[in-house]
Amino acid sequence: MSSAERGVDAARTVLAIDTATDSVVTGVVELTGETIGSVRVLAERVVTDHRRHAELLTTLIAECLGESGISRDALSAVVVGCGPGPFTGLRVGMATGAAFADALGIPAHGVCSLDALALETTPPAGRPDVLVVTDARRREVYWALYRDGARVRGPEVSAPATVAEELAPVFSTGEVGAVSGSASHLELVGWTETTPQVTVPSARGLVAAAASAIEAGVVPEPLVPLYLRRPDAVEQKARKLGAAR
Structure with a gap:
């Protein structure tokens, strides 16, 4: 209904x-x-x-x-x-x-x-792409790219230089019209045109x-975390086993 x-x-x-x-x-x-x-x-x-x-x-x-x-x-x-x-x-x-x-x-x-950050971000007419970048720590960033409200790339975790290289084509053509997330990490991936519309x-x-x-009324699947990489915390037994190997 x-x-x-x-x-x-x-x-x-x-x-x-x-x-x-x-x-x-x-x-x-x-x-x-x-x-x-x-x-x-x-x-x-x-x-x-x-x-x-x-x-x-x-x-x-x-x-x-x-x-x-x-x-x-x-x-x-x-x-x-x-x-x-x-x-x-x-x-x-x-x-x-x-x-x-x-x-x-x-x-x-x-x-x-x-996705929540992207939905609060409004690009200007003629520049449909939205970039969202957040801090992943370990000198990396989480990021995703959106077009007309739909996610077309990501979420991924990468070094800022890698993201900058991959997004250089869409930056150069002006397709990215708005950004959200961490201002300092957006700068690290090469975005300096505008400030983020939403930060969290x-x-x-x-x-x-x-x-x-x-x-x-969809019955949702169980919640699944998007870690995208292994957790920092490792059990002592696992550490010892890894070191032995």
Whole structure:
């Protein structure tokens, strides 16, 4: 049943969570359709502190629920940014989102965090491409390229010089019209034309990325993190075995 058939009174309320970057992002939104214009933010919190993701997240969720006036039982779904992102921070948001959804008996939709950034980025007419770049640490970046709102490349993790080389053709033709993500890392891949429109995933962008699935009543697959590489933490036994080999 479409949103028009359900009517405005059947708007869904959705909890959004993302810990794929150094910022903890959460919010409660109202969803009435399948486009980003159908997403209305009721409350949102963004706190940048990569060392306190686990400590901050549940408190910020409680603040958003209180400010929005939405009880947990009134939530229709949870949307979780699945990265790409660092192992430790990313799993905090995913575990919390999955736990909320399981406890409430509602679906948890996983989305690519870079998609959420792209959906909040508007390129000028005639320059349809959007580039999203975030910090992957280890002197690397996470990145993805979008055209007319659809992801056409990525997400990938690469050295900035590699990304700069691969994107040189689209930079030279002017096809990339807007960017989002980390300003310093966008510069490292060769982009200096404009500043990023959005720096971290927003509650609005996250829910918009899952809007069509939520509206269609799709039963989501289990949340799968987009690490794109092995975690930094390695069990001591595995380290010893690797060294012996």
